[in-house]
């Protein structure tokens with residue numbers, strides 16, 4: 001059994017997969033309570049799948065990009081479970097899960113854009129191509145103001161929360177997925193594993209290190225000399 | 231039956247701590263600090279601390295287990311600092327603790343960081359006196375606590391109304407050209423200085439302040455006063471007597487902390503005082519506190535140094551005391567609460583929506 005977790009968007013959730021089959025998926029919508037809601041989601045997903053942590057053979061965790069505070073919740077959870085059970089933990093670009101869903105749902109069939117809420121008036125984005133009915137990340141992930149993306153990128157049909165937030169982007173359709181579904185994240189991981197991908201071996205591979213795609217430096221300034229106090 | 235093996239997780243500031251405690255016996259206290267990464271910023275940068283916690287969490291768990299000679303499967307309960315502290319930093323530890331509890335199928339105990347600072351001495355000096363007073367001084371907090379029962383009744387008597395004492399040490403060290411963190415350097419330099427050379431202000435000790443802020447502290451005015459004094463010297467082209475400034479500043483901090491702590495004891499008829507937090511390592515603070523406690527007939531307890539700074543063993547210790555007292559575990563949806571009040575020993579559970 002594969003456990004898939006994602007906390008990169010306002011959808012906090014867990015899914016349990018057997019092969020490429022999603023046995024269960026539990027998500028909560030709340031952009032501020034990742035720390036509270038992931039563990040219950042995980043517990044409920046395991047119960048619904050009729051399994052326990054002891055049945056897990058691998059963990060796939062969304063590594064963003066996404067707002068850092070929430071993002072770390074999923075990653076540290078995956079890392080600890082991997083340590084506990086002695087099973088591999090794979091990082092998956094969270095935008096890949098949105099892309100997978102968009103293609104499966106038939107929302108897109110050619111080049112498209114995934115754009116999620118990066119706050120500070122920016123989006124996390126990646127461009128995808130569709131090849132043999134599957135998405136392939138063509139560029140990104142990056143972080144930018146939607147209006148600063150190249151004209152050709154902004155013109156692509158977009159999925160994720162980005163097009164709902166910024167008029168500069170064009171939503172792929174009313175059914176375009178908005179938040180990450182952990183089941184899709186697990187499906188992406190399973191396909192890469194089944195294809196024999198060795199983590200870290202393929203450049204631009206699907207299986208990433210289980211660490212956040214931060215894309216931004218911490219906000220911190222080295223202080224100058226003390227202010228003169230009158 | 232053997233006493234429970236409790237694993238404690240601490241991540242409220244810049245130390246990632248994993249402690250292992252069996253009953254009230256300390257087995258391991260592994261700490262990874264990101265202090266070096268904050269040095270050039272002159273203070274803890276929350277996002278830098280959170281990133282470091284994520285990187286250090288699993289290696290620190292591994293180190294604690296190796297030190298204690300146990301495997302994770304043997305752990306009977308997990309305790310974690312739920313607050314107060316830096317929100318993003320706390321969240322890494324809380325999530326890790328939940329994963330441990332869920333993965334091991336053992337109960338989770340969210341606990342208050344300040345309570346854990348008090349509880350830790352059970353590992354060093356045995357059962358805690360009841361009631362007791364606690365003076366907690368660090369870069370993140372300055373608190374005077376009245377503790378009738380560590381597992382159910384912690385009362386905040388006073389706290390800093392502006393900077394934490396440790397923060398004032400950092401800022402004054404910076405003005406004096408001493409490295410970060412400032413505490414140990416001020417302590418060292420001050421040994422060669424005259425603590426009576428400069429009379430710096432004692433915050434919140436004037437008669438009027440003693441009515442409204444009897445047990446509260448303030449270090450911001452003191453810090454500004456030191457900066458002003460040093461800058462006036464520099465303006466006049468005179469050398470700054472670093473040792474005298476350090477000693478006089480430190481004396482002002484120590485004087486107020488010890489005076490108010492002893493006052494709190496005598497006024498509440500509590501004859502046991504515990505010092506805790508990173509600044510407990512300050513030599514002058516311990517010296518003056520020992521003197522004043524002896525004069526007032528108060529018994530002073532100071533946990534050993536590595537138990538005073540933030541660590542996971544203190545969290546495990548409080549968890550262990552809660553279990554022994556028969557408290558219920560926390561649900562898996564407890565929040566990390568950056569401003570958790572000290573009187574709230576356990577985080578309040580919310581129901582998942």
Ligand SMILES: [Zn+2]
Nearest residue numbers: 347368370540
């Ligand atoms: Zn502390």
